Amino acid sequence: MVDWSPIAKVYDPLKAGSIDGTDVEPHDRAVWRAMGARYKPNKGVHGDPLLTLFVARLNPQTTEDKLHDVFSKYGDIKELRLVRDIVTGFSKRYAFIEYKDERSVVRARRDANKLVVDQHEVFVDFEQERTLKGWVPRRLGGGQGGKKESGQLRFGGRDRPFRKPIHLGVGPGQERGGGRRDRDRDRHREAEWGSRGRRDERRYDDRSRHQDRR
Structure with a gap:
């Protein structure tokens, strides 16, 4: 957590597609496209x-x-x-x-x-095309921000920064309760992110509220 930042320092399509940068599998098809893209900045772009x-x-x-x-x-x-x-x-x-x-x-x-x-x-x-390592533009499934209606929101930028991940530690006397909470959290994530395709903003908000309660 020491190195955590709400703004991405290196562009990773998988993390950009995650509200807190912790997803381990793409949740929409555009992220799959972005992960396979090999993008080079437009040669027509010049200047500093x-x-x-x-x-x-x-x-x-x-x-x-x-x-x-x-x-x-x-x-x-x-x-x-x-x-x-x-x-x-x-x-x-x-x-x-x-x-x-x-x-x-x-x-x-x-x-x-x-x-x-x-x-x-x-x-x-x-500008991020030439300054953020690994950058993939929106048309290839990358980018940052995005419209709520599209269901393909991207995080880690100024428009939609990452939300801080919640890590539930398990200490002495907390193993049973903590383990149950972890399993509940994992089942919730699997149910929410297991299927691929378009997602709307309501599902992101549901996930956020779930994490807040935990």
């Missing part, structure tokens, strides 16, 4: 990854000029790229913003997250 922010959940109508106006107040922007569909030209609702200095990128990451831009609350974090 340590000075680059990932901005998501944008309004489809938000333009590059609007983003520049909003994010330039945190510091000098070196490059801004709003990702668009190569065929239609429509915004994919996320962008990458590279600043000229570390102070600016840290300030923007801290203050711009959940900022409302064109009636949409945006999500802001450091």
Whole structure:
């Protein structure tokens, strides 16, 4: 538990698919895909990854000029790229913003997250594609965060950090009760995570409440 962190330091698709990073088997098919993926960062991505922010959940109508106006107040922007569909030209609702200095990128990451831009609350974090070892993008079953409706939530990021695992120690005079609690916990986990497929947010909440009671 000494090395435990709510934010992943290395990307592991199996752990990312677990609410507390302790699952030993994938609980949805996307995790299986991510575990078998061999992903290399897009060759078209350039610039300093340590000075680059990932901005998501944008309004489809938000333009590059609007983003520049909003994010330039945190510091000098070196490059801004709003990702668009190569065929239609429509915004994919996320962008990458590279600043000229570390102070600016840290300030923007801290203050711009959940900022409302064109009636949409945006999500802001450091770029992870080139900075988090083992990274697998959402389209391959990886990523972090995710929508509740999809049932394929990913944990270990700023949006959905890991919840601290609960380890029930067995000491003198506690063996019988502790053993029974452990078996109950294991049966609960097997029942909840045994079948593969899509899961909704309600099952995650049920598991969390179960752990809290234990």
